Amino acid sequence: MTTMPLFPIWFFQVLGSVAVLVFSLLSLRITRRLTARDPENALWLFLDWLTMGFVIFSISHAVSHFLQEIINYYGPSQSLWQLRRVFGGLDSIIYVVIAATTLFFHRIQRLYRRMEADHHHLEETSHEILALNREMEALVMERTMSEMALGMAHGIRNPLHVIGGFSHRLLRKTDPDDPTRAWLSTIAEEARRIEQMVSRFESLAQRKESFFNQEDLNSIVSTTLQLLRPELNAKNITLVTSFHPEPLVGRLNGHLLKVAISHLIRNAVEATRPRGKITVRTLVEKDYAVLTIQDTGKGMPPDVVDKVFVPFYTTKIGGTGLGMVFVRQIVDEHRGVITLDSKVGRGTTVTIRLPYRFAEKVELEEAPQTPPAAEAPPESSGGAV
């Protein structure tokens, strides 16, 4: 009958045990270095735990099998048997520990992915907020500069009219041989030049429309609704729209208004149950273009409504509490008013009132184009230079 040498078993046992111990210790050195470099990396932490399990395994497994071979070789010994059983038990436990650590990896991965997604979301939101902030700052700056320029032009033009008008009158009354006539002509001519400069400056300031353009509120709202249609459809929400029959053209910033309207619609979608209804209306009320967004959602209690525009106040998990603040700022920059009416269980209605053709101050556009001395004959206003 065939016999096989037991030597290969011992050889692989010694070689295997030593190799496993060496590789697991080298692995532990790597994972230790990785966790020290990035202690919050979930993957490194998991691999470090797993490797620690492997190191304990390599020791207990080797000791357990060596004891077995010693017993086989030298014969049974009670204390060696007991020691072997202890290490055998430790072996079983360490398998369970390795398994538990590995199975936990899945959970860690999920948490890590969720954390990463939240992190990206926060980064995106902060970028959006930053971009919006910059736009708002630029808008406020331009508006202020534009108003200042128009105000200055208005302020300079009135005294200029007086100077120009009176210099022309004096010219008419001065004798042609009077030596002061040349001085008066120069005054009248220079006044006219300054007046032309102011006019050019004023028209330039009025024409600067990079932030506020002549836009139709109806088209801004309908474009925004088209973009948000998939979100409404996903929740099976009925959208009812009612637009003012005439275009509601005013000096508006389409981009900012779209941001504000989409935020309000998204809020309405979140608050509304599936198969609910959201109504969007535009109308004209005296001097205001009015936009209302009404939902049939859960509504808000009065104390929440009071805090809606308070920065960083939010009832949403993961919300920044800045959305409604920006919405109000956008409406404010359009010299508009936003109001909220909400009843718990019945829904919320947001109303935005934008001054119809609000843009520049009307009195500036209607500023007197003729000097108080308009009665001056054209030939004299031409002046002789």
Add this chain to the structure above:
Amino acid sequence: MTRWLTQILSGVFVLLLFSPRYALAQGWFEWGTQGSYVHQFAHLLFFAAMVFFIFAMRHEKLQRYRGFLYLIWGCAILAWWNLDSVAGHTLEWGLTNPVILGHGLSERLLMENTETWLYYITKIDHFALLIPAFYLYYRGLKVLAQESQSETP
């Protein structure tokens, strides 16, 4: 905390080692005892964990990275090792009076039947498989560490 844990574990170890005989009257590695079942189930759990780990890495498409590919292969061999161990233990504990001839390093096992042959093969496998498995695991970690270092500015 670590010191406290070490003291407790050492205490348990000493108690088990010097406990009266009846406390360990039932052998842990004799087929049919509770310990043998625990050990076999622990191997099966270890196997399941390795399969799950491979599945998780493949699900995340991590096999595209060389480091994870090594880990996958290391874990695959470990999974195989566990099945091999379950079979080996079953055969070992089932052997009735194996005949060993010779002395010392020249001891030889009498191959009486198929079970004895399978026992012999699985006994060699039991350690031979662990070498590539742990090498691949180590290699995977090394590559991952190198790649992560090169990514760090």
